[in-house]
Amino acid sequence: xxxxxxxxxxxxxxxxxxxxxxxxxxxxxxxxxxxxxxxxxxxxxxxxxxxxxxxxxxxxxxxxxxxxxxxxxxxxxxxxxxxxxxxxxxxxxxxxxxxxxxxxxxxxxxxxxxxxxxxxxxxxxxxxxxxxxxxxxxxxxxxxxxxxxxxxxxxxxxxxxxxxxxxxxxxxxxxxxxxxxxxxxxxxxxxxxxxxxxxxxxxxxxxxxxxxxxxxxxxxxxxxxxxxxxxxxxxxxxxxxxxxxxxxxxxxxxxxxxxxxxxxxxxxxxxxxxxxxxxxxxxxxxxxxxxxxxxxxxxxxxxx
Numbered sequence: 001x002x003x004x005x006x007x008x009x010x011x012x013x014x015x016x017x018x019x020x021x022x023x024x025x026x027x028x029x030x031x032x033x034x035x036x037x038x039x040x041x042x043x044x045x046x047x048x049x050x051x052x053x054x055x056x057x058x059x060x061x062x063x064x065x066x067x068x069x070x071x072x073x074x075x076x077x078x079x080x081x082x083x084x085x086x087x088x089x090x091x092x093x094x095x096x097x098x099x100x101x102x103x104x105x106x107x108x109x110x111x112x113x114x115x116x117x118x119x120x121x122x123x124x125x126x127x128x129x130x131x132x133x134x135x136x137x138x139x140x141x142x143x144x145x146x147x148x149x150x151x152x153x154x155x156x157x158x159x160x161x162x163x164x165x166x167x168x169x170x171x172x173x174x175x176x177x178x179x180x181x182x183x184x185x186x187x188x189x190x191x192x193x194x195x196x197x198x199x200x201x202x203x204x205x206x207x208x209x210x211x212x213x214x215x216x217x218x219x220x221x222x223x224x225x226x227x228x229x230x231x232x233x234x235x236x237x238x239x240x241x242x243x244x245x246x247x248x249x250x251x252x253x254x255x256x257x258x259x260x261x262x263x264x265x266x267x268x269x270x271x272x273x274x275x276x277x278x279x280x281x282x283x284x285x286x287x288x289x290x291x292x293x294x295x296x297x298x299x300x301x302x303x304x
Contacts, residue, residue, distance in 0.1 A: 001178045001181070001216075002110070002174065002175050002178035002179070003031045003033065003110060003178070003182075004027040004028060004030070004031050004033065004110050004111055004179070005028060005031040005032065005033025005034070005110055006028075006033055006034060006035075006036070006107075006108070006109045006110050007024040007027065007028050007033065007034075007035045007036070007109060007110060007111050007112070007113050007143070008035075008036050008038055008100070008103060008104050008107065008109040008111070008112045008113070009021045009024045009035050009036065009037050009038060009112075009113050009114070010038045010039075010040065010096070010100045010112065010114050010130075010134075011037055011038065011039060011076075011114075012039070013039070013072050013076075014117075015147075016115040016117040016147045017114070017115050018076070018079075018080065019115055019145050019147045019148070019151060020113045020114050020115045020143070020144075020145050021035065021037065021076065021080060021082075021113070022080055022151070022154070023113060023143065023145055023154055023277050024111075024113035024143070025080065025082050025083075025087075026154040027113075027143075027154075028086065029083070029086075030182060030183065031182065033086070033110070034086040034087065034088060035082070035086065035087055035088070035113075036087075036088045036089065036090060036107075036109070037073050037076065037087065037088070037089040037090075038089070038090050038091075038092065038099075038100065038103060039065075039069045039072075039089075039090075039091050039092075040091075040092045040093070040094065040095075040096045040099045040100065041062075041065045041091065041092070041093050042093075042094070042095065042096060043061065043065075043093075044058065044061075044093050044094070045094060045095055049061075062091075062093060065091060065093075066091050069089060069091045070089065073087075073089040090103070096130045097129075097130045097133035097134050097137070100112065100114075100130070100134055100138070101133075101134060101137055101138045104134075104138055104140040105138070105139055105140055109140055110140075110141065111140065111141040111142065111143050111279065112134060112138060112140055112141070112142045112143065113142075113143040113144075113145070114130075114131055114134065114142070114143070114144060114145075115131070115144070115145050115146070115147050116131050116144050116145065116146045116147075116271060116272070117146070117147055131144060131271075132268070135252060135267070135268075135271065135280050136252070138282070139282050141175065141279055141280065141281050141282075142279070142280045143277055143278065143279050143280075144271050144277070144278050144280065145275075145277050145278075146271070146272075146273075146274065146275050148275050154246070154277075155246055156179065156180075156183040156185050156246045156247050157183070157185050157186070157244075157246055158185060158186055158187075158188065158243055158244060158245050158246050158247075159176050159179060159180050159185050159186070159187045159188070159245070159246065159247045159248070159249055160187075160188045160190060160236070160239060160240060160243070160245040160247070160248045160249070160276075161173055161176040161187055161188065161189055161190070161248075161249050161250065162190045162191070162192060162232070162236055162248070162250045162266075162270075163189060163190070163191055163207075163208070164191065164192075164232075165191065165206050165207075165208070167283070168251050168283045169250075169251050170208050170213065170251075171251055171281060171283045171284075172249045172250050172251045172279075172281040173189075173208065173210060173213040173214070174213040174214045175249050175279065175281055176249040177210060177213065177214040177216070177217050177220055178214065179247065179249070179279075180220045181216055181219055181220060185220075185246070185247075186220065186221040186222070186223065187210075187220055187221070187222050187223070188222075188223045188224075188225060188239065188243060188245070189207055189208075189210075189222060189223070189224045189225070190224075190225045190226075190227065190235070190236065190239055191203055191206070191207065191225070191226050191227070192226075192227045192228075192229065192232030192233075192234075192235035192236060192266075193226060193227070193228055193232075194228065194229070194230065194231075194232075195228055195229070195230060197228060200226045200227075200228050201226065203226045204224060204226060207224050210222060225239065227239065231266075231269070232266045233265075233266050233269035233270050233273065236248070236266070236270050236274070237270070237273055237274055240274050240276050245276050246276060246277075247276060247277050247278075247279065248270065248274065248276055248277070248278045248279065249278075249279045249281065250266075250267060250270070250278065250279075250280065250281070251267070251280070251281050251282070251283065252267050252280045252281065252282050267280060
């Protein structure tokens with residue numbers, strides 16, 4: 001069973017990032033788990049940090065950053081009333097998205113939780129640069145949140161699980177079921193089709209059998225919906241509002257997205273537009289197709 005019991009929370013200590021930490025703490029508390037606050041210092045990747053600092057200056061800089069992060073994390077624990085025994089922190093030095101992804105995968109975290117603003121955020125019409133790269137490249141599940149001006153207490157009573165009926169789309173279903181069982185929530189399986197489909201009700205029979213994906217699926221209440229719109233993200237956004245959805249669980253790769261080149265178009269649009277937390281799931285296919293990461297370079301083929 002999938003558990004949100006170890007969640008990595010990258011933060012730049014902005015107000016935006018606090019929302020993701022709050023949700024991570026809420027989920028981890030339910031699963032009896034912990035969260036890890038992570039700060040990535042990028043100064044050493046700047047021209048000044050890379051070419052001008054001496055080794056002694058670099059070591060002194062790192063000590064200063066570690067002390068700063070420790071103090072700020074203690075403030076967050078107090079501010080958000082987190083359990084200090086279940087809240088850890090760490091500091092990394094390098095490029096933000098690379099360090100986050102490496103830690104998430106090598107540390108075996110159950111998820112990464114981060115806000116779509118801050119950490120490279122540049123426009124209200126785009127998700128943050130770091131968030132986009134983490135969702136696109138990370139092979140661990142990623143929770144993204146679009147911060148609200150009026151944050152409310154978190155709850156998970158209704159989970160939306162969109163599917164395009166592909167293997168990649170359906171792979172998110174067991175994750176949704178595991179979380180639904182823990183929170184005693186119901187699941188809405190949604191297929192969004194375009195306006196060219198004249199009889200969308202005929203698609204109801206194509207919904208997968210949840211029992212094929214989770215042995216305890218019978219303990220969860222399911223509702224199945226087929227929506228029609230110009231774009232599937234419009235249907236997803238409408239259902240989130242109409243059904244008071246608390247969490248969206250969806251794959252990053254479906255019929256409309258090419259993994260590691262861009263996030264699936266629908267996933268990217270939903271992350272950008274919807275305020276509900278979104279758990280993005282990658283298919284394990286990518287664990288074997290792309291086995292090497294940032295620390296390992298692909299060698300050029302030997303010349304004849």
